[in-house]
Amino acid sequence: MKVLYPAVRSAIQTLTYALLLAATAPVIAQELNVYSARQEALIKPLLDEFSAETGITVNLVTGKGDALLTRLQAEGRNSPADILITSDAGRLVRAEQAGVLLAKTSPELEAAVPAHLRSPQHYWYGLSVRARALVYNLANVNPDTLSTYEALAQPQWRGRICVRSSSNIYNQSLVASMLAAQGAAKTAVWLDGLVANFARPPQGGDRDQIKAVAAGLCDIAIVNSYYLGGMITSKNEAERAAASKVGIFWPNQDDRGTHVNISGAGVTAASGQPELAVQLITFLTRDTSQQWYAETNNEFPVRGNVPVSELLATWGTFNADPIDVSELGKLNAQAVMAMDRARWK
Amino acid sequence: MEIAPASAQLHPSRWHGMAWRAGLILTALTVALPVLVIGSSLFTPYSATWAHILDTVLVDYLLNSLALMLGVGIGTLLLGVVTAWLCATCEFTGRKFLSWALLLPMALPAYIIAYTYTGMLDFSGPVQSSLRSWFNWGYGDYYFPEIRSLGGAICMLSLVLYPYIYLIARVAFTHQSGAALEAARSLGAGRWRTFFQVALPMARPAIVAGLSLALMETLADYGTVDYFGVSTFTTGIFRTWYGLGELNTAAQLAGFLLLFVFILMAVERASRNRMQFHTTSTRSKIRRAPLHGPSAALATGFCVLIVTLGFLLPALQLLSWASTSWRTALDGQFLHLLWNSLSLALIASLICLLLALFLGYGKRRYPGATQTGAVRIAAMGYAVPGTVIAVGVLIPFGALDNQLDALSQTLFGVSTGLLLSGTLVALIFAYVVRFLSVSLQTVESGLSRIKPSLDEAARSMGSSNERVLRDIHLPLLRGSLLTALLLVFVDVLKELPTTLILRPFNFNTLAVRTFELASDERLADAALPALAIVIIGLLPVILLMRNLDKGAASHA
Numbered sequence: 001m002k003v004l005y006p007a008v009r010s011a012i013q014t015l016t017y018a019l020l021l022a023a024t025a026p027v028i029a030q031e032l033n034v035y036s037a038r039q040e041a042l043i044k045p046l047l048d049e050f051s052a053e054t055g056i057t058v059n060l061v062t063g064k065g066d067a068l069l070t071r072l073q074a075e076g077r078n079s080p081a082d083i084l085i086t087s088d089a090g091r092l093v094r095a096e097q098a099g100v101l102l103a104k105t106s107p108e109l110e111a112a113v114p115a116h117l118r119s120p121q122h123y124w125y126g127l128s129v130r131a132r133a134l135v136y137n138l139a140n141v142n143p144d145t146l147s148t149y150e151a152l153a154q155p156q157w158r159g160r161i162c163v164r165s166s167s168n169i170y171n172q173s174l175v176a177s178m179l180a181a182q183g184a185a186k187t188a189v190w191l192d193g194l195v196a197n198f199a200r201p202p203q204g205g206d207r208d209q210i211k212a213v214a215a216g217l218c219d220i221a222i223v224n225s226y227y228l229g230g231m232i233t234s235k236n237e238a239e240r241a242a243a244s245k246v247g248i249f250w251p252n253q254d255d256r257g258t259h260v261n262i263s264g265a266g267v268t269a270a271s272g273q274p275e276l277a278v279q280l281i282t283f284l285t286r287d288t289s290q291q292w293y294a295e296t297n298n299e300f301p302v303r304g305n306v307p308v309s310e311l312l313a314t315w316g317t318f319n320a321d322p323i324d325v326s327e328l329g330k331l332n333a334q335a336v337m338a339m340d341r342a343r344w345k
Numbered sequence: 346m347e348i349a350p351a352s353a354q355l356h357p358s359r360w361h362g363m364a365w366r367a368g369l370i371l372t373a374l375t376v377a378l379p380v381l382v383i384g385s386s387l388f389t390p391y392s393a394t395w396a397h398i399l400d401t402v403l404v405d406y407l408l409n410s411l412a413l414m415l416g417v418g419i420g421t422l423l424l425g426v427v428t429a430w431l432c433a434t435c436e437f438t439g440r441k442f443l444s445w446a447l448l449l450p451m452a453l454p455a456y457i458i459a460y461t462y463t464g465m466l467d468f469s470g471p472v473q474s475s476l477r478s479w480f481n482w483g484y485g486d487y488y489f490p491e492i493r494s495l496g497g498a499i500c501m502l503s504l505v506l507y508p509y510i511y512l513i514a515r516v517a518f519t520h521q522s523g524a525a526l527e528a529a530r531s532l533g534a535g536r537w538r539t540f541f542q543v544a545l546p547m548a549r550p551a552i553v554a555g556l557s558l559a560l561m562e563t564l565a566d567y568g569t570v571d572y573f574g575v576s577t578f579t580t581g582i583f584r585t586w587y588g589l590g591e592l593n594t595a596a597q598l599a600g601f602l603l604l605f606v607f608i609l610m611a612v613e614r615a616s617r618n619r620m621q622f623h624t625t626s627t628r629s630k631i632r633r634a635p636l637h638g639p640s641a642a643l644a645t646g647f648c649v650l651i652v653t654l655g656f657l658l659p660a661l662q663l664l665s666w667a668s669t670s671w672r673t674a675l676d677g678q679f680l681h682l683l684w685n686s687l688s689l690a691l692i693a694s695l696i697c698l699l700l701a702l703f704l705g706y707g708k709r710r711y712p713g714a715t716q717t718g719a720v721r722i723a724a725m726g727y728a729v730p731g732t733v734i735a736v737g738v739l740i741p742f743g744a745l746d747n748q749l750d751a752l753s754q755t756l757f758g759v760s761t762g763l764l765l766s767g768t769l770v771a772l773i774f775a776y777v778v779r780f781l782s783v784s785l786q787t788v789e790s791g792l793s794r795i796k797p798s799l800d801e802a803a804r805s806m807g808s809s810n811e812r813v814l815r816d817i818h819l820p821l822l823r824g825s826l827l828t829a830l831l832l833v834f835v836d837v838l839k840e841l842p843t844t845l846i847l848r849p850f851n852f853n854t855l856a857v858r859t860f861e862l863a864s865d866e867r868l869a870d871a872a873l874p875a876l877a878i879v880i881i882g883l884l885p886v887i888l889l890m891r892n893l894d895k896g897a898a899s900h901a
Contacts, residue, residue, distance in 0.1 A: 059850035074743030203493040203574030215469035336588035340401040
């Protein structure tokens with residue numbers, strides 16, 4: 001054993017030197033580190049484009065929003081992350097409240113992102129808009145009979161509605177918007193009516209709801225519109241066939257507008273280079289990037305004046321609920337509890 | 346004055362024993378750290394959300410989880426024990442091939458098999474659509490079992506989890522003393538009585554080891570039940586965390602889950618405390634009884650059916666999906682994903698094996714309440730959803746890193762940053778926390794078959810602990826060790842949630858790729874990486890089975 005000690009000691013010394021060197025070495029290449037709840041396929045191509053343009057390397061870890069937030073918190077002030085990207089406003093509100101984001105602003109960002117789609121205190125900015133629309137069976141439903149989310153609780157839709165589990169964030173955010181618009185009491189009544197109208201216990205994902213509508217198991221599904229877009233452009237013939245049997249309807253056009261959520265990004269409080277981080281977020285909101293979300297994933301741009309993809313154009317324009325999305329985040333827990341009480345699984 | 350000579354008389358072997366004990370407890374506690382972090386949340390204040398959970402959803406969570414456990418317990422026992430018994434003690438057409446083919450379902454992540462069966466059996470899937478068009482039925486005109494249901498979840502989980510029981514029990518049945526069985530037979534017990542009254546009790550530690558793995562995995566499953574819309578305790582943990590934004594309440598729920606598992610394991614252990622089965626001789630191996638006629642056909646048919654349902658059908662569905670998408674999925678990154686998955690699985694399974702051997706042998710050599718307790722806690726990570734384990738790793742590692750950084754700042758004025766967080770070290774540590782149970786159960790079940798008198802004899806002749814382990818236990822444990830290695834390897838290969846949250850920047854695995862595509866409901870694109878997991882999982886299965894068979898042959 002004694003023979004080993006000098007070797008071990010020298011190994012420890014070498015390691016210590018290496019660590020000190022690594023810690024003190026000047027940063028040669030510029031790098032940005034991103035934690036993203038948008039999955040790799042839906043963000044990396046844009047990050048690569050940014051790297052190609054600026055020479056700044058962008059490193060990426062993807063994961064669930066809350067798990068990434070926990071990682072940020074655990075890593076604390078030494079976290080390597082510069083930017084947090086999430087796929088809904090609620091997680092950004094949580095990150096803001098947890099103190100892991102840095103308030104940053106720039107004239108370009110303020111101009112690019114409408115006020116209701118960013119943090120009032122400048123902690124985060126919306127990148128793309130996701131709309132929760134109605135999909136209906138073309139053969140069984142006359143779209144003239146459709147109007148609002150509220151109307152889905154009416155008895156005429158008994159056993160005709162498909163929607164996924166209330167554990168899904170987009171359902172939670174829809175109910176949060178209902179809480180904001182109608183208050184807790186009316187929302188509770190609405191939830192009871194809606195749950196009574198379910199064609200089956202909630203299960204599967206949004207595409208499964210669309211397929212169920214196409215197959216006639218139910219007549220209406222509440223889904224994010226980009227899932228229908230994904231099916232229309234799918235390589236899978238069965239998915240395309242199912243998509244051709246349904247239509248899309250934008251609810252609440254005569255009042256507050258269709259419910260939307262955002263995917264968004266904020267600079268982390270631990271970031272050593274917040275200016276570079278702002279540069280990347282600005283890049284993610286510029287016109288060509290906005291168009292990319294539309295073309296790649298059928299999401300809507302945060303601004304109205306950006307030309308959208310051909311497919312989105314065929315769906316027409318719609319009025320979106322102008323509620324401040326940070327309000328949705330704050331109401332999220334209340335929405336989940338309301339859904340628990342209504343036994344929406 | 347009496348103290349000095351006493352301490353001076355400490356025999357070197359007593360020092361040795363203390364070192365083993367200390368090492369054992371220290372190792373076990375290190376691995377137990379994340380579980381302890383989660384468990385400690387039970388001692389923190391309970392938020393007002395608890396009242397809401399108790400009022401509304403908790404009963405559902407509990408009932409569904411219990412029903413799921415019960416169902417999967419029965420399902421895996423039925424599939425696992427019967428197939429293990431058939432393959433270990435009977436001879437029938439195709440036995441050699443089937444005995445390794447029966448392991449194949451293990452390579453399929455549970456949520457993937459759930460997706461494939463939904464694709465086939467859903468209302469809008471090919472089976473029901475064809476039925477409707479053939480008989481001109483509409484919705485509601487006919488009965489068809491709903492795949493996305495509690496029953497469906499039980500079937501899916503049973504199909505992919507029975508191999509734990511099969512594998513461990515098969516090793517046990519194969520190594521059972523043929524003499525005991527023959528004695529029972531010669532005393533007039535029939536084939537069935539011999540099975541139920543002799544073979545089954547003798548294999549009980551092994552079967553329970555496999556069963557507890559299957560049940561722990563069931564409790565930890567999130568992907569399948571979430572997709573099927575079954576509200577279990579685990580979905581409740583995530584709903585509380587993600588939906589209500591209450592990580593601490595979620596950790597408390599996970600803490601109660603741990604408590605439940607701990608009690609369950611304690612009860613099981615107490616109930617078989619006085620039962621011990623050791624192989625008296627390794628010579629009188631079971632001779633496989635040839636089956637004829639209908640019983641042979643039944644045996645072959647049963648095994649073929651399970652392999653078909655658990656592997657062949659889902660794999661064919663994946664293949665048909667992959668055929669439409671393999672061109673896009675097979676990009677330059679694919680080999681990289683393969684390499685990452687393989688190397689991680691190999692490293693983690695080797696570390697788990699070494700630790701299991703150390704803890705299992707140490708506990709046997711130096712039994713004691715402290716050691717046993719520490720090892721038990723260390724092996725509970727398997728019952729907790731991966732994401733929760735990841736949080737249990739993130740928090741202490743982050744704290745340690747930041748403490749080190751602060752220390753270095755004050756001592757040297759230099760920031761060390763995060764040394765462990767966000768590295769592969771943290772990820773592999775998490776794998777060990779999560780999967781140690783798998784290797785430990787397997788190794789312990791193997792050790793329990795070795796008679797303690799064998800150790801004593803060797804030691805009385807002056808052999809050291811290390812020599813007993815190397816020269817006596819390792820050769821006898823060969824089958825169990827290979828099994829442990831394989832189980833963890835395949836588990837890491839398909840592990841998702843821990844990898845997702847703990848991995849370093851720009852680091853992907855096959856499971857991560859599969860999940861990202863599947864979570865976006867792009868099943869066709871997810872099929873290729875999913876198939877790759879299955880195929881890579883196959884290679885060690887085949888190698889292992891050859892090795893096990895060879896080992897069995899050379900011992901016979």
